[in-house]
Amino acid sequence: MMGERIDLSGIVLPSLPEVVTELVAMIGQEYVHGAQLSRVVSRDPALAGATLKLANSSFFGLAGRVASMQDAVTLIGVNGVRNMLLILGMRNTLRPAAGSFDTHAFWLHALETAAASRALVREHPSMGDEAFLAGLIHDLGKLLIACARPELLERIQSHAWREGCSYAEAECAIGDVNHEEAGLALAEAWRLPDHLSAVLRCHHAPDADAPMLAHAVHVANLIAHVAQGTTGEPGPRLQPSSWQRLSPAESDIERAVLAVRSLRQRSGEWRALLAQT
Structure with missing residues (x-):
């Protein structure tokens, strides 16, 4: 791709x-x-x-x-x-027009995914900071669409709400530019390293030979969505190849879940902090 x-x-x-x-x-x-x-x-x-x-x-x-x-x-x-x-x-x-997109919720999910990603690569300490960054930027394609194609964003969100499906499934149904394609375009324009480009382009269904970070972010993204419970959109489906590549210990999964839950409990504090910065 x-x-x-x-x-x-x-x-x-x-x-x-x-x-x-x-x-x-x-x-x-x-x-x-x-x-x-x-x-x-x-x-x-x-x-x-x-x-x-x-x-x-x-x-x-x-x-x-x-x-x-x-x-x-x-x-x-x-x-x-x-x-x-x-x-x-x-x-x-990447700042969407006011009122068109919940950027606070977007960055909270990004932070949760980042924290979970770092927890999942605990056995590879040298990857910790890169995993955190990868989690933070994995959905930048959504922000690009919100900024440049707000009418497309509205169609995607309306379809997801109406059909009770995930954002990615709504994108597929509409058949326009999806956020992984938009994210890849950003990665190329900004000359991000290949391992981060891979995260932006395939975090929902990483290729079997994708970099380890893409698989870590895929699982972390799922954990972050599950933590939202009924208040968020349905999460992505787990790719068996990602689980096999990571082979996470039960303690790593528990650590990732706890990191996400801790951040979600402090979402009001995070929202206030983003408003100040």
Whole structure:
């Protein structure tokens, strides 16, 4: 699928700010120094300020302890800070019109999926930060459609509500651009690494040979949807190949579920934090 040409039906792909583009280029680098990260973000004071506010939130247990980017790097780590910068930069780039899309619910689900993804790769510590980032960005195609094709978004949501099906099933029934295609187009335009592009293009049904992160996000996405219970859309169907690739221990599943439930219990706090950043 990576080589196929996608008909975006008039969707215009937004460009990332220069600073965020430089942060994307850091993904996958073997070593990024905190000073290098600080120099890059210093050119965007608004992004730096929002990141420090996020770092000082109770989600990291560091309230009032992060006064500078260097503090954030020391207490959270280079990759953790980079992930915060990336997601805030991408969020600022993809902002649907007010009232057309529940962005708070979108980012809460993204955060839940990210937390579950990290829990599922516990046996691979080096993948933890990448799994968290992959979970955060897996549904960016939905945001792109909400920004560029609000009428398509309304048709998809109306069909899903009317038929009691998932968002992805509604997309399939309508037969227009789906959010995985839109996500892949974004990944290519923003030059995301192949393993993250794979997450955006096939997190609902990963290919058997897809990167491990795609399978982790697939299972994490399912866990996050199940945690919504009757208040959310039906979750995706579990792909046996993803379960086989991950081979998660029962303790990993329990840890992922607990991470999602903890975040969902604090959804009001998360909504307030997003409004401030």
